Amino acid sequence: PFLRLLEAxxxxxxxxxxxxxxxxxxxxxxxxxxxxxQQQAFLxxxxxxxxxxxxxxxxxxxTRLTNExxxxxxxxxxxxxxxxxxKKQLKIYMRKVQDFEASQATVPAERxxxxxxxxxxxxxxEKDFQGMLEYYKEDEPLLIRNLIT
Numbered sequence: 001p002f003l004r005l006l007e008a009x010x011x012x013x014x015x016x017x018x019x020x021x022x023x024x025x026x027x028x029x030x031x032x033x034x035x036x037x038q039q040q041a042f043l044x045x046x047x048x049x050x051x052x053x054x055x056x057x058x059x060x061x062x063t064r065l066t067n068e069x070x071x072x073x074x075x076x077x078x079x080x081x082x083x084x085x086x087k088k089q090l091k092i093y094m095r096k097v098q099d100f101e102a103s104q105a106t107v108p109a110e111r112x113x114x115x116x117x118x119x120x121x122x123x124x125x126e127k128d129f130q131g132m133l134e135y136y137k138e139d140e141p142l143l144i145r146n147l148i149t
Contacts, residue, residue, distance in 0.1 A: 045057075
């Protein structure tokens with residue numbers, strides 16, 4: 001059983017290796033074809049007059065710059081779209097903050113203090129206490145006030 005497992009792993013590795021070699025061969029073949037095209041273009045360029053060589057080089061550079069420009073335009077469009085989306089989100093959040101601040105301004109100070117105490121109480125309720133709690137003598141009035149509210 002152990003030998004069969006090793007043999008199966010070896011066959012899997014061999015298969016993966018063969019697939020990888022095949023992929024690399026294909027890649028080399030594509031690179032060879034590209035190199036041949038570049039060599040033919042270079043030889044044609046050498047046969048041209050100096051003015052035609054300059055013109056050919058300029059055409060190639062214009063083509064490269066045009067493609068690069070198109071890629072940059074696509075990127076710019078994506079970034080602008082993202083910027084609009086983020087601005088909308090910011091407006092929504094700003095409205096929520098303003099609404100919250102307006103609602104807080106209308107709430108009397110004592111009620112806000114009561115809400116803060118309630119929040120503290122809720123936080124304490126979430127904890128799972130069992131048995132007696134230890135506290136300092138000077139905290140007793142605060143504890144009694146919190147228990148009452």
